[in-house]
Amino acid sequence: MSDEVILQVKDLKTYFTVDEGVVKAVDGVSFELHRGETLGIVGESGSGKSVTNLSIINLIPMPPGKIAGGQVLFHGKDMLTMSPNEIREIRGNKISMIFQDPMTSLNPFLRISTQMVETIVLHQGLSKEESKTKAIEMLKLAGIPAPEKRIDQYPHQFSGGMRQRVMIAMGLSCNPEILIADEPTSALDVTIQAQILELMQELTRRLGTAVILITHSLGVVAGMCNTICVMYAGRIVERGRTEEIFESPRHPYTMGLIRSVPRLDQETRGRLYSIPGQPPNVIDLPDCCPFYPRCDKVMDICKKKYPPTVPFEKEQSAACWLYAKEAQNA
Amino acid sequence: MSRYIIRRFLSLIPTIFVIITLSFFLIRFAPGGPFSSEKNVPEQVIQNLMKKYHMDEPLFKQYLSYMGDILHGDLGPSFRYRDSTVNELIGQSLPNSMLLGTIALVLATVAGIAVGIISALKQNHWQDYTFMSIAVVGISVPLFVVGPILQLVFAMRLHVLPLSGWITGREGIKALIMPAITLSFPYFAYIARLSRASLLEILRSDYVRTARAKGLAERTVITRHVLKGGLLPVVSYLGPAFSGIITGSIVIEQVFAIPGVGRIFVQSALNRDYTLIMGEVIVYSLILVLMNFVVDIVYGFLDPRIAYN
Ligand SMILES: Nc1ncnc2c1ncn2[C@@H]1O[C@H](COP(=O)(O)OP(=O)(O)OP(=O)(O)O)[C@@H](O)[C@H]1O
Ligand code: SF4
Numbered sequence: 001m002s003d004e005v006i007l008q009v010k011d012l013k014t015y016f017t018v019d020e021g022v023v024k025a026v027d028g029v030s031f032e033l034h035r036g037e038t039l040g041i042v043g044e045s046g047s048g049k050s051v052t053n054l055s056i057i058n059l060i061p062m063p064p065g066k067i068a069g070g071q072v073l074f075h076g077k078d079m080l081t082m083s084p085n086e087i088r089e090i091r092g093n094k095i096s097m098i099f100q101d102p103m104t105s106l107n108p109f110l111r112i113s114t115q116m117v118e119t120i121v122l123h124q125g126l127s128k129e130e131s132k133t134k135a136i137e138m139l140k141l142a143g144i145p146a147p148e149k150r151i152d153q154y155p156h157q158f159s160g161g162m163r164q165r166v167m168i169a170m171g172l173s174c175n176p177e178i179l180i181a182d183e184p185t186s187a188l189d190v191t192i193q194a195q196i197l198e199l200m201q202e203l204t205r206r207l208g209t210a211v212i213l214i215t216h217s218l219g220v221v222a223g224m225c226n227t228i229c230v231m232y233a234g235r236i237v238e239r240g241r242t243e244e245i246f247e248s249p250r251h252p253y254t255m256g257l258i259r260s261v262p263r264l265d266q267e268t269r270g271r272l273y274s275i276p277g278q279p280p281n282v283i284d285l286p287d288c289c290p291f292y293p294r295c296d297k298v299m300d301i302c303k304k305k306y307p308p309t310v311p312f313e314k315e316q317s318a319a320c321w322l323y324a325k326e327a328q329n330a
Numbered sequence: 331m332s333r334y335i336i337r338r339f340l341s342l343i344p345t346i347f348v349i350i351t352l353s354f355f356l357i358r359f360a361p362g363g364p365f366s367s368e369k370n371v372p373e374q375v376i377q378n379l380m381k382k383y384h385m386d387e388p389l390f391k392q393y394l395s396y397m398g399d400i401l402h403g404d405l406g407p408s409f410r411y412r413d414s415t416v417n418e419l420i421g422q423s424l425p426n427s428m429l430l431g432t433i434a435l436v437l438a439t440v441a442g443i444a445v446g447i448i449s450a451l452k453q454n455h456w457q458d459y460t461f462m463s464i465a466v467v468g469i470s471v472p473l474f475v476v477g478p479i480l481q482l483v484f485a486m487r488l489h490v491l492p493l494s495g496w497i498t499g500r501e502g503i504k505a506l507i508m509p510a511i512t513l514s515f516p517y518f519a520y521i522a523r524l525s526r527a528s529l530l531e532i533l534r535s536d537y538v539r540t541a542r543a544k545g546l547a548e549r550t551v552i553t554r555h556v557l558k559g560g561l562l563p564v565v566s567y568l569g570p571a572f573s574g575i576i577t578g579s580i581v582i583e584q585v586f587a588i589p590g591v592g593r594i595f596v597q598s599a600l601n602r603d604y605t606l607i608m609g610e611v612i613v614y615s616l617i618l619v620l621m622n623f624v625v626d627i628v629y630g631f632l633d634p635r636i637a638y639n
């Protein structure tokens with residue numbers, strides 16, 4: 001990881017207009033990604049993790065979606081205002097994505113070779129034969145046995161874990177600067193999850209690729225990520241270096257997430273902890289801390305105003321009234 | 331692969347056998363008979379007729395001799411059209427219906443797919459609304475309304491097409507245009523809606539999102555990743571559609587005076603013309619079963635997930 005910032009998301013807002021109103025799926029998200037860094041985005045279902053990352057490469061279905069504000073600066077250039085051609089130059093080439101469900105993310109009608117070669121031909125300007133050689137090489141790196149043979153097969157001839165390896169090989173085939181992995185293991189068997197994460201970590205380290213890893217579980221990001229952003233109801237509520245987050249979580253939601261990670265060094269008596277209550281509906285949220293109905297430290301002001309983001313030592317910060325000066329004055 | 335095709339083909343034979351056998355007995359158990367509507371015919375004449383057509387013999391014996399005949403390709407004499415055999419009656423009318431039906435289905439498929447693609451790509455734009463309104467009309471307005479409207483405009487007002495009649499002479503082909511369009515209309519509407527719906531589903535699928543995330547141009551995404559999966563349901567539909575459309579439509583035949591097989595179908599049922607009904611059942615089920623067979627094979631070529639064992 002270097003100090004060079006390659007991606008800067010500034011006050012990103014992505015809204016969906018549905019019959020019931022406006023879903024503020026992402027509402028003012030900002031973060032930075034450095035070259036070679038691995039950043040974890042953690043949060044419950046519906047917190048806006050996927051929408052944040054689809055917004056980065058401008059793949060939000062519009063309508064119903066709309067990017068209502070903000071900037072996504074890739075090497076200082078705003079991807080949200082780029083022409084379709086410019087952005088296609090980046091997709092799959094400089095920034096590539098791996099999705100949650102490997103069973104549906106590959107086209108069932110096309111051979112693996114077709115799907116891998118088309119990307120390499122497009123972005124690397126290689127011939128079809130050269131591209132296929134490159135694709136086979138990538139499959140080998142991704143731990144697929146007999147890749148020269150397997151490459152001519154169809155997705156249904158691969159297991160879930162193998163397909164995710166194919167997706168990783170495909171995602172890294174153009175040597176991207178950023179790999180966005182949206183819950184790459186949550187559709188897989190527990191035993192395979194660790195293998196896939198290890199593979200991703202090893203390959204991206206070797207290639208110097210920065211990673212944005214999206215997940216439900218703090219447990220997954222703990223071993224892999226340099227930095228963690230915790231998302232709740234469309235906003236980042238806490239961020240910091242991984243050690244900081246685990247050693248001194250500030251936001252009550254982060255504390256809850258940490259308590260709900262299964263731990264090997266502790267005898268778990270009874271059921272695993274889970275945060276009580278449901279994540280809020282992000283339609284027409286009033287101005288308040290969206291976590292207050294589930295928070296055990298809730299105060300009056302939490303119900304009236306969204307908390308400001310308070311910085312701590314080093315890189316950590318949290319949006320919570322517990323730490324805000326205004327709260328004492330109010 | 332070829333072994334699969336052969337095995338699949340052989341399995342059609344028992345299907346057809348069962349259809350023929352069931353129909354044979356079902357028809358016989360329906361009330362009435364081929365000679366029951368002939369009033370004032372002396373009992374003796376009926377007796378003679380029954381004898382002539384072997385209807386006085388035990389039913390199972392009749393069945394066996396009928397099966398023997400059709401194995402030789404002989405569908406027997408018509409009970410009603412006394413001078414014609416069933417082979418002749420179907421031989422004269424079926425080719426007309428097949429020609430008209432094929433043209434209509436090709437029209438319906440080409441136009442239906444084109445409209446389906448445009449509507450899916452322009453979902454909720456005016457193109458989509460326009461085409462889908464036309465499709466609703468196509469599905470809900472009956473042919474005996476569509477046909478006469480076309481006749482009114484193109485034959486009686488504009489005089490560019492003949493009012494009705496079958497291919498005769500140089501102007502002949504023109505006579506096919508209006509009946510083919512009319513006949514194709516509901517099929518077109520159905521195919522348009524079917525392909526639109528399934529294309530929309532594919533457009534929203536994960537693998538199309540993957541294709542876009544790879545930076546492919548939208549045109550490549552559509553042609554390489556969307557169309558094949560999106561049009562598969564149309565392929566499945568074409569089997570039954572083809573057997574339905576070429577076995578004639580009595581409405582079209584009445585409106586446009588076409589010597590097709592549909593009219594014979596209806597007449598034979600009303601007349602309890604046993605041999606003719608059976609002839610039609612056999613022809614229809616052969617076509618249906620064969621078309622489904624062809625569709626299965628084609629589908630197998632298009633969808634790699636289908637295994638041949
Ligand atoms: N196409 C869409 N139309 C309407 N609302 C949408 C759409 N896509 C996402 N949303 C809404 O945006 C919010 C955030 O969704 P998002 O998929 O980003 O959540 P997530 O954090 O990735 O959750 P998960 O862990 O379940 O993947 C949700 O409330 C969701 O209902
Ligand atoms: S702002 Fe208030 S309700 Fe929200 S997390 Fe902090 S203490 Fe809890």
Ligand SMILES: [Mg+2]
Nearest residue numbers: 049050051182
């Ligand atoms: Mg998601």
